[in-house]
Amino acid sequence: MLVSKSYAVSLLGLAGTVIEIEAEISSNLPNFVLVGLPDASLSESKDRVRSAANNSGFALPGRRITVNLSPASVPKHGSGFDLAIAVAVLAASGELNAKSVSDWVHLGELGLDGSLRPIGGILPSLLVAQQAGFSQAVVPKANLAEAQLVAGLRVVGADCLAEVAELHGAEHKKTERRFSVRSGPANKQVELMPELDVSDVIGQDVAVQALTVAAAGGHHLLMVGPPGAGKTMLAERLPGLLPDLQMTEALETTAVMSISSRRRQPGASLNGLLVRPPFEAPHHTSSVSSLVGGGLGVPRPGLISLANHGVLFLDEAPEFSQPVLEALRQPLESGEVLVNRSSGSARFPARFQLVLAANPCPCGKSHGRAAECKCTSQQKIKYSSKLSGPLLDRIDIRLLIEPANPAQIAMAREGSGARQTSKELRQVVLAARQRSGARLAQTPWALNAQVPGPYLRRNMSIEPSSRLALDRMLELGKLSMRGYDRCLRLAWTLADLEAEDRPSKDHIARASFLRGADNPMEAR
Ligand SMILES: [Zn+2]
Structure with a gap:
């Protein structure tokens, strides 16, 4: 029996909780079970993770896979847990270094082809993770600029599951090293629209x-x-x-924008701090x-x-x-x-x-x-x-x-x-x-x-x-x-x-x- 752990964040408004994801592979009949109060979109994560892993060159073991999200009392929603679930399962099946996987917070949605898609709420999620003591995080590359707003956090932006697997020691599939490691704070500043005079x-x-x-x-x-x-x-x-927003005001404004449905449209991730x-x-x-x-x-x-x-x-x-x-x-x-x-x-x-x-x-x-x-x-x-x-x-x-x-x-x-x-x-x-x-x-x-x-x-x-x-x-x-x-x-x-x-x-x-x-x- 193999068990491994990874971490993600569940947000409620701007507040959130670090969620521990345990994956266990047992010798029972093949199945993929997700427990710990997932909502409908999170339950579909099983299918996305399986396809993404297959299309990234990993075959999930033909045995029973159980993924437990805890604390169970915290409601969890959305597709942002995909990446954390995938790396926990791959670590449990021996494909990835389990220690390395559990040292990072993983955020992002997986496409069936193994691509890593941007999600909303990156900034508030990472602030929660940092407060909980995490110092490094993997995010979709499209969310990287927003992630870099968190001062003192080491952030990796990746395009696909294979890149993340490589970060955690996957050897059998050498991908071109495309991910970029950076840490904040970013000094890139963004205005929503040209200001009128x-x-x-x-x-x-x-x-x-x-x-x-x-x-x-x-x-x-x-x-x-x-x-x-x-x-x-x-x-x-x-x-x-x-006047320009002060730093705390700018972070708060950017965080609200990050979780709003308007910004959750595909590709509509933030690329900087809102200072105006x-x-x-x-x-x-x-x-x-x-x-x-x-x-x-x-x-x-x-x-x-x-x-x-x-x-x-x-x-x-x-x-x-x-x-x-x-x-x-x-x-x-x-x-x-x-x-x-x-x-x-x-x-x-x-x-x-x-x-x-x-x-x-x-x-x-x-x-x-x-x-x-x-x-x-x-x-x-x-x-x-x-x-x-x-x-x-x-x-x-x-x-x-x-x-x-x-x-x-x-x-x-x-x-x-x-x-x-x-x-x-x-x-x-x-x-x-x-x-x-x-x-x-x-x-x-x-x-x-x-x-x-x-x-x-x-x-x-x-x-x-x-x-x-x-x-x-x-x-x-x-x-x-x-x-x-x-x-x-x-x-x-x-x-x-x-x-x-x-x-x-x-x-x-x-x-x-x-x-x-x-x-x-x-x-x-
Ligand atoms: Zn009148």
Whole structure:
């Protein structure tokens, strides 16, 4: 009786468990048995392993092969265990060096021809393996760049089972030595899409300033304006104003991307670290599960987690279903989301900056003199009320966007040499963030938008003379306490952007403007 061991990783969300794979060959009747809570796709692994081994020049013994995956209590799913099962079986049958096989973590799906195919979740899986004490791993070559992101781990990328067998001492079949050994961290950096520049935006200076404030303080933003006013154009340019992700943020964002179904398409493996903030713009017909996460059996991250450390843009926000808008509240509060599925629940990060855009009314024509709008007042009330309440409470900046008029466009064209680029504004944003970061160093928060009202009022003092007008509005009931707090947060960000130690009267006046009406759609 021969027993050998190999190791792989089972993921649930971004967390995971190292799975020990034991293969035993006994003299019973020929059979291939897989035990230890495999799901359907993992059960099919037997057939893939048998064909792959045959086509790589190894004949599996005509005896009983038992493969046990433990701990048995951890659900295991998918085809990423193929390689680990294959090398354990080949080691048990004496084809490979059993000691060598058990020293490495093996991840990858096998094709029937013995080729090694990329899988999703390489980055989070290897982080789990490293934490469990492993120092070397074999991955499909197509996943190599992503695997190299794990600092201090020795990684081998292989194209086929025969290459991996050679690594573990298989001698009878000399393949051309094609695998490449590398270790991280990789310094290759990847951007998902070319970033759009704010200098393309013409005649919307106020809106660009508001975007800069949003970027500097991490403030959520609502833009109300007619179709064609440039709301989408502005929203798409917010990521370009945000600084590069820090290392921990970049790894987290890359890991979420790695396990998302979008990236699990064949060949769609990552080839580097995501260093720029992501941008996600779901359509208003999106379901709750596509936004917050879901999946069949196995929990998968939704778009709000793909937007982690980046921007989530909901165009025509009042058209989103009420359950979708409701589902955003909890992640906005906690920065993460819990996804429950039959095989377990997983926690995904969801710390995104929210940008909402809305038309002034259902038909979108009630701007300017509003002559063409045919909406009834009831329709308007119903439309605007969809965004009321707790969701709007989280949004500091509420802006009315009017289409740029021909005079503004002409003026902007003449002075186009002076318009600031995204890269220039990003430096201003970074400097402002450094100021707020230093001021909030002893607190759990880093950005002004995260600071709760009581702390803001008690611990971050502003000259009474500067906030006189604001205090007066609060006393007269013209401003709610929440509205008051939003003004203070924005005033601090404006002060940070101008490198002032404290908000002035002018900062507070401008903050009041950016804060806008409680519901800008109702204010019209
Ligand atoms: Zn209308």
